Amino acid sequence: MPVPLIPESLTNFDGEQLDFAYHPGNPDRRELLVMGHGVTGHKDRPFLVEMAEGWAAMGLNVLRFSWSGNGDSEGKFAESNITKEVRDLDAVLGTLVNAGFENTYVGHSMGGAVGVKRAAQDLRIRRLVSLSGIVHTRSFAENAFGHLTPGEGLMFDKPGLVLPAAYMADLRSIDSVIDEVDAIKVPWLLVHGTADNVVPIQDSRDAVGRAKGDTTFVELPGADHLFAPDAIPQVVKTVGEWCLERFSG
Secondary structure (H helix, E strand, O other), X not given: OOOOOOOOOEEXXXXXXXXXXXEOOOOOOOEXXXXXXXXXXXXXXXXXXXXXXXXXXXXXXXXXXXXXXXXXXXXXXXXXXXXXXXXXXXXXXXXXXXXXOEEEXXXXXXXXXHHHHHHOOOOOEEEEEEEOOOOOHHHHHHHHHOOOOOOOOEHHHOOOOEOOHHHHHHHHHHOOOHHHHOOOXXXXXXXXXXXXXXXXXXXXXXXXXXXXXXXXXXXXXXXXXXXXXXXXXXXXXXXXXXXXXHHHO
């Protein structure tokens, strides 16, 4: 079969163009790492770029993209939530599979919750990686933003990112993705820092306690939500080696 080519564009089911970047690690590989960021983030956050470049240097192909309404992707931030991002990922996977790629999804923070919900119903995700992944969404919403007034308060004090009422309603309605864990049948790697004060490491521990398949859990002592102060090289090595082992196997 011919080597697949990265599509010229990615579009969600609402017709919104999604901004993305591609890191070719080995163009002869069909396997692709697809990276989804967390809430208030975008594909170009420095730690995500550093990870992608690290995996490409290990011979892995990587695609970073921004959810609709985030970064330079089309759409409204006020409409961003887990439910919409699960649909975004559905569209992205469809495009990449049609192009001939075999996809490993790598989700950070809220992107991790998106990955669990998608992988629980979608075998186009052949392998799943959760980095500081949210599991208990209602608890996260209350702890991170419960003190803010929707429509007024700034999320993490970031200019222009006003807390949407629909976002809070979505996280509260989902409550937790722990039940979806039971349906995940693909190899799954979870990486979480012990000093994460945004998403407690207990979220990952709870998920591992429910997981039934090929599941690997790596705790990084002293690392925070973004794997600072110095754990990013370890994340790159851990994820890269885990992927290469399963690609060859």
